[in-house]
Amino acid sequence: xxxxxxxxxxxxxxxxxxxxxxxxxxxxxxxxxxxxxxxxxxxxxxxxxxxxxxxxxxxxxxxxxxxxxxxxxxxxxxxxxxxxxxxxxxxxxxxxxxxxxxxxxxxxxxxxxxxxxxxxxxxxxxxxxxxxxxxxxxxxxxxxxxxxxxxxxxxxxxxxxxxxxxxxxxxxxxxxxxxxxxxxxxxxxxxxxxxxxxxxxxxxxxxxxxxxxxxxxxxxxxxxxxxxxxxxxxxxxxxxxxxxxxxxxxxxxxxxxxxxxxx
Numbered sequence: 001x002x003x004x005x006x007x008x009x010x011x012x013x014x015x016x017x018x019x020x021x022x023x024x025x026x027x028x029x030x031x032x033x034x035x036x037x038x039x040x041x042x043x044x045x046x047x048x049x050x051x052x053x054x055x056x057x058x059x060x061x062x063x064x065x066x067x068x069x070x071x072x073x074x075x076x077x078x079x080x081x082x083x084x085x086x087x088x089x090x091x092x093x094x095x096x097x098x099x100x101x102x103x104x105x106x107x108x109x110x111x112x113x114x115x116x117x118x119x120x121x122x123x124x125x126x127x128x129x130x131x132x133x134x135x136x137x138x139x140x141x142x143x144x145x146x147x148x149x150x151x152x153x154x155x156x157x158x159x160x161x162x163x164x165x166x167x168x169x170x171x172x173x174x175x176x177x178x179x180x181x182x183x184x185x186x187x188x189x190x191x192x193x194x195x196x197x198x199x200x201x202x203x204x205x206x207x208x209x210x211x212x213x214x215x216x217x218x219x220x221x222x223x224x225x226x227x228x229x230x231x232x233x234x235x236x237x238x239x240x241x242x243x244x245x246x247x248x249x250x251x252x253x254x255x256x257x258x259x260x261x262x263x
Contacts, residue, residue, distance in 0.1 A: 033157035043167030050105035057088035060099030133164025134251035195233030204260035
């Protein structure tokens with residue numbers, strides 16, 4: 001690996017650009033986003049995402065895998081830049097950073113890009129980035145085909161989404177679309193639309209989905225599905241609430257539904 005000057009100034013243009021990606025405005029303007037951590041960066045590179053810059057702090061590296069990852073990335077022609085430990089810590093989102101992070105090029109997929117899509121999840125205007133990352137991680141675990149984010153909401157490339165997905169973001173397709181376009185797409189592909197609501201009269205055990213293609217539709221954390229969205233569903237299911245609580249966290253509910261539906 002070619003020796004490079006270690007960045008030690010917070011005013012360096014590369015450092016300023018990387019730091020700006022913590023803000024949605026600059027992610028939108030540049031088309032880049034941050035990926036932090038050895039295994040997350042490794043997953044993105046393995047999945048052939050486009051790396052803009054890989055930053056690493058030699059003094060923070062304790063893993064042979066991390067050193068091999070940087071060396072292999074450098075040989076591939078990826079821009080690999082060392083920084084001081086202090087500068088790296090100022091960029092990192094974790095208290096004990098692993099010494100590797102990267103800026104990556106975003107991918108903007110369309111509904112038409114979702115080929116061989118048989119089972120998946122759609123969420124209307126989600127607000128919590130951790131929920132979206134966790135849902136991605138779960139649908140990957142159960143073998144579902146992808147995620148569709150409807151009518152805005154949280155930024156797909158928020159650092160918390162990336163972290164919570166545990167690398168699944170790089171392996172599962174995610175599309176952002178309007179609900180109206182999504183509904184046309186499901187009808188064209190004869191996908192059964194399974195809505196989730198406390199008012200649902202069916203449960204997982206009552207569903208017979210053998211040989212069916214379907215999408216699990218989840219509402220906003222605060223508002224749930226609108227009456228219009230509910231009316232568009234083929235069936236509406238709920239989970240029993242036997243305690244004093246009246247609802248589950250969105251990502252937890254998605255996990256229960258997904259494991260039940262994919263059995």
